[in-house]
Amino acid sequence: MAIDVVMPRLGWTMEEGTLVDWLKSPGDAVAAGDLLFTVESDKALNEIESMDTGTLHIPSNAPTTGDVVPVGAVIGYLLADGEQGPAEVPPPPAVTGASGAAASSATATATATATATATAEAAASTSSPTPGKSVPISPRARKLAKELGVHWESLSGSGSTGRITEDDIRTAAQNAAAAGPAPQSDGGQLASTESITGERTPMSPLRRAIAERLSLSHRDGAPVTLTAELDATDLVELRERTKPRPAFNDYLIRYVATALDRHPALNTSLSGADVVQREGIHIGFAVDTDKGLLVPVIRDADGKSVEQIARESSALSGRALRGELTGDKMTGGTFTITNLGAAGIDAFTPIVNPPQGAILGVGRIAQRPAVHDGQIVVRWLCVVSLTFDHRIVDGGPAARFLATLRQMVEAPASS
Amino acid sequence: MASPEKVGREITYTEAAREALTSAMERDSTIFVLGEGIGERGGNFNTTKGLYERFGPRRLRDTPICERGFVGLCTGAAMTGTRPIVDFMFIDFILDAVGELTNQIAKIQYMTSGRLKMPVLLRGCVGVGGGAATHHSGSYFPFFVNVPGFRVVVPTTPYDAKGLLATALRCDDPVLFLEHKSLLNVRGDVPDEDYSIPFGQARVCREGTHVTIVGVGPLVPKSLAAAATLASEGVSVEVIDPRTLAPLDMETILTSVGKTGKLLVADESFGPCGIGAEIAAQVMDQGFDDLAAPVRRLNGVHTPTPYSPPLEAAVVPSVDQVAAAVRELAAE
Numbered sequence: 001m002a003i004d005v006v007m008p009r010l011g012w013t014m015e016e017g018t019l020v021d022w023l024k025s026p027g028d029a030v031a032a033g034d035l036l037f038t039v040e041s042d043k044a045l046n047e048i049e050s051m052d053t054g055t056l057h058i059p060s061n062a063p064t065t066g067d068v069v070p071v072g073a074v075i076g077y078l079l080a081d082g083e084q085g086p087a088e089v090p091p092p093p094a095v096t097g098a099s100g101a102a103a104s105s106a107t108a109t110a111t112a113t114a115t116a117t118a119t120a121e122a123a124a125s126t127s128s129p130t131p132g133k134s135v136p137i138s139p140r141a142r143k144l145a146k147e148l149g150v151h152w153e154s155l156s157g158s159g160s161t162g163r164i165t166e167d168d169i170r171t172a173a174q175n176a177a178a179a180g181p182a183p184q185s186d187g188g189q190l191a192s193t194e195s196i197t198g199e200r201t202p203m204s205p206l207r208r209a210i211a212e213r214l215s216l217s218h219r220d221g222a223p224v225t226l227t228a229e230l231d232a233t234d235l236v237e238l239r240e241r242t243k244p245r246p247a248f249n250d251y252l253i254r255y256v257a258t259a260l261d262r263h264p265a266l267n268t269s270l271s272g273a274d275v276v277q278r279e280g281i282h283i284g285f286a287v288d289t290d291k292g293l294l295v296p297v298i299r300d301a302d303g304k305s306v307e308q309i310a311r312e313s314s315a316l317s318g319r320a321l322r323g324e325l326t327g328d329k330m331t332g333g334t335f336t337i338t339n340l341g342a343a344g345i346d347a348f349t350p351i352v353n354p355p356q357g358a359i360l361g362v363g364r365i366a367q368r369p370a371v372h373d374g375q376i377v378v379r380w381l382c383v384v385s386l387t388f389d390h391r392i393v394d395g396g397p398a399a400r401f402l403a404t405l406r407q408m409v410e411a412p413a414s415s
Numbered sequence: 416m417a418s419p420e421k422v423g424r425e426i427t428y429t430e431a432a433r434e435a436l437t438s439a440m441e442r443d444s445t446i447f448v449l450g451e452g453i454g455e456r457g458g459n460f461n462t463t464k465g466l467y468e469r470f471g472p473r474r475l476r477d478t479p480i481c482e483r484g485f486v487g488l489c490t491g492a493a494m495t496g497t498r499p500i501v502d503f504m505f506i507d508f509i510l511d512a513v514g515e516l517t518n519q520i521a522k523i524q525y526m527t528s529g530r531l532k533m534p535v536l537l538r539g540c541v542g543v544g545g546g547a548a549t550h551h552s553g554s555y556f557p558f559f560v561n562v563p564g565f566r567v568v569v570p571t572t573p574y575d576a577k578g579l580l581a582t583a584l585r586c587d588d589p590v591l592f593l594e595h596k597s598l599l600n601v602r603g604d605v606p607d608e609d610y611s612i613p614f615g616q617a618r619v620c621r622e623g624t625h626v627t628i629v630g631v632g633p634l635v636p637k638s639l640a641a642a643a644t645l646a647s648e649g650v651s652v653e654v655i656d657p658r659t660l661a662p663l664d665m666e667t668i669l670t671s672v673g674k675t676g677k678l679l680v681a682d683e684s685f686g687p688c689g690i691g692a693e694i695a696a697q698v699m700d701q702g703f704d705d706l707a708a709p710v711r712r713l714n715g716v717h718t719p720t721p722y723s724p725p726l727e728a729a730v731v732p733s734v735d736q737v738a739a740a741v742r743e744l745a746a747e
Binding site: 138139140141142143159160161163165166 | 676703704705706707708743746747
């Protein structure tokens with residue numbers, strides 16, 4: 001009996017994922033535990049491990065790499081020795097929203113859970129140890145780490161109590177080998193093959209997720225950046241008058257949400273050969289943490305007041321910094337804001353966070369000389385940079401989006 | 416040594432032990448049995464049934480209720496070169512003779528530089544079961560493991576009961592032979608001929624790869640039942656029966672932990688300073704780098720045993736509790 005290989009559900013809100021690449025070829029022997037294919041969901045690129053053993057068979061009508069595939073859809077089969085595989089995969093289950101998908105494809109979902117686990121889930125898991133405490137690791141895993149030369153201090157454990165397990169060490173060793181000097185022909189390698197010396201630390205799952213995601217963006221995207229200088233003087237004054245005082249970023253999240261509502265071309269994703277108009281305006285904001293960049297998401301930001309957004313963003317940042325952010329809080333973003341103003345950066349060009357189509361980089365708000373009503377005066381100015389994927393968005397809509405944003409920042413509404 | 420495979424002859428645990436006793440008494444005329452109701456009555460648990468008719472009152476001596484007295488008597492008898500067997504019926508009453516046991520029986524060989532032997536067999540029923548209430552439900556394995564000089568034997572199958580009792584009756588050291596109430600009527604394959612099982616050799620009752628259970632006494636069959644359930648969930652459990660607690664076969668346990676990385680010690684007797692604590696400590700000493708999770712223990716509730724059957728059932732580890740503990744370990 002052929003075993004279905006299906007698109008796994010990697011988060012509560014995931015309804016579909018992009019089949020990025022097969023890690024095995026048709027006809028290859030696959031053992032339980034082998035990495036079988038990669039899936040891109042909202043958060044990251046996930047390597048999917050096979051839970052079964054067999055020979056990989058991919059019918060001709062199966063989804064191909066780059067396709068967006070509904071959760072639970074069959075993408076291939078694992079066959080027993082000598083077994084003849086099905087000629088076709090069945091039509092995928094209908095996607096009608098999270099609950100509908102769960103109801104209509106209950107069997108497929110169960111199969112997905114049973115046959116696939118995402119090794120990269122560790123990147124978004126809540127089991128990260130509390131900063132300042134030693135990383136828990138079993139003696140067995142520590143012994144193996146020593147044997148394989150794995151530096152485990154930066155790993156996050158997949159054990160039920162967050163403990164690093166023997167399997168985590170093996171995975172890290174495999175990842176290190178894959179990222180190491182062994183050349184790869186598919187362009188999937190993350191590092192130069194040049195021989196370099198120095199202390200080596202295997203990438204943490206989070207670091208690896210970031211690296212893979214941004215490599216993908218950089219390799220496949222066609223980024224263009226538009227820069228605008230905004231006069232934030234009135235916004236600074238409005239903020240001074242508001243109690244409790246929101247962060248500048250909270251205003252920006254609110255204004256960007258409105259601008260996206262008016263310019264939906266910026267709220268799109270490329271999926272295979274389709275441009276997908278995203279449903280809802282969910283804005284991710286980048287948080288710099290000890291373990292790496294995390295992007296929690298404010299959902300439906302266009303329907304929320306600045307005050308609501310301020311409360312939510314402060315709670316989410318706090319959780320991100322404490323390492324308590326769960327994966328579902330980082331999934332589903334349709335646009336990202338990244339703000340380096342607090343770090344004293346004037347302007348920078350961010351990189352698009354796939355599968356999103358655009359990202360706004362915000363520089364510091366500083367007093368600078370400006371021409372205002374024909375006079376040179378001191379004003380609060382701020383440079384924003386909008387990077388977008390030119391494959392799906394043109395310069396016109398992007399410029400109009402920035403014009404709307406300028407309007408809102410320069411004549412700010414109080415909520 | 417005969418193998419434990421199917422021989423087509425099933426007898427009970429008690430019958431198997433009695434076969435070993437009968438055979439030894441025929442072979443060795445210095446063996447005699449002391450205890451309450453072990454003569455004509457054949458023993459409260461049928462341990463000596465039919466032997467009085469066969470070997471007579473000289474070798475099956477009924478005693479009054481005076482444990483310290485007849486244990487002391489056996490100490491002297493053993494010094495003269497005989498092999499006394501004290502049949503305590505319920506092992507709880509051995510406590511009346513603890514001074515004699517720990518200060519004399521366990522130390523005589525040491526005190527005489529080995530010139531005197533102390534081949535005393537101390538046997539009795541242990542454990543919770545049958546509404547026997549708190550004075551008749553003790554196990555006490557750890558007491559005797561804690562004192563240097565004793566051998567402590569806890570057979571769990573008819574095959575092992577016969578083979579281990581045969582060894583006990585050739586041993587020159589004092590041996591505690593502890594038979595759990597719930598196992599007495601268990602039937603199993605036992606060869607007709609004599610055989611013996613050396614002390615200090617654990618038995619791997621079931622092979623597995625994910626978690627090791629060391630079961631003591633009735634927790635061996637319970638662990639095997641849990642292992643069968645867990646196998647259907649994809650958790651592969653190795654079950655080890657140490658068979659003797661002194662000497663303890665740590666090598667078999669350490670080899671298994673080397674394979675699985677995870678260990679549960681399941682024992683009906685009390686947890687504090689118990690066999691589980693001892694095994695856990697030795698595994699941490701000698702197998703620390705093999706551990707993938709903390710060693711877990713499952714013990715009887717640390718309380719005097721209740722009489723009420725439902726309460727009685729609640730103070731001993733169940734098959735479900737064993738399975739739950741293994742699931743937690745497997746998920747560590």
